[in-house]
Amino acid sequence: MVYVISKDGKPLMPTKRHGKVRRLLKQGLAKVVRREPFTIQLLYDTTTYVQPVTVGIDIGSKTVGVSAITDKKEVFSAKVVLRTDIKRLIVRKKRIQTVKKVSQDEVQKSKVFE
Template identity: 40%
Template sequence: NYVLVLDQHKKPLSPCRPVTARKLLKAKKAAVFRLFPFTIILRKVIEETPEPITIKLDPGSKTTGIALIQGEKVVWGAELTHRGQ
């Protein structure tokens, strides 16, 4: 599981682990921006550029697999079931 992160100007940053997000929220260094998908927004501007995230699709006859990958780690994954079968 990963939590999506935005800086003060709503620029996307690298996702973080839920433990790190919980610490930032408890220390009032971040606030909840959206519940689904869970996203936090930092209270300061960050100048670093995040590592790019790629989308991988695995089309199938009955379901399609979708994954967001950053480097070697899977940030988000889902399965889409096709209608009409």
């Protein structure tokens, strides 16, 4: 997927026509703006017609799905894997802190009795 920006800096519809993008870059009719995500800016005047895009989000317990679609095709989709280990890490941290506190208290008590 190649994202496209007009000469004026306005976003246009992305394209999957990599051959055309390659030719535009080679002929000097476009320049690379960003490499990640790959974005080009056209150096000639074009129409700024864009299709309406609908964004959908599917929230799950372990993953979140995101999708952007037009009337005809899917423009963007992604799946984000959520962290499920946070609770376990917090419990582990609490145990370690408890052990440290207990051992510190034992050192304090031994100093008092000396």
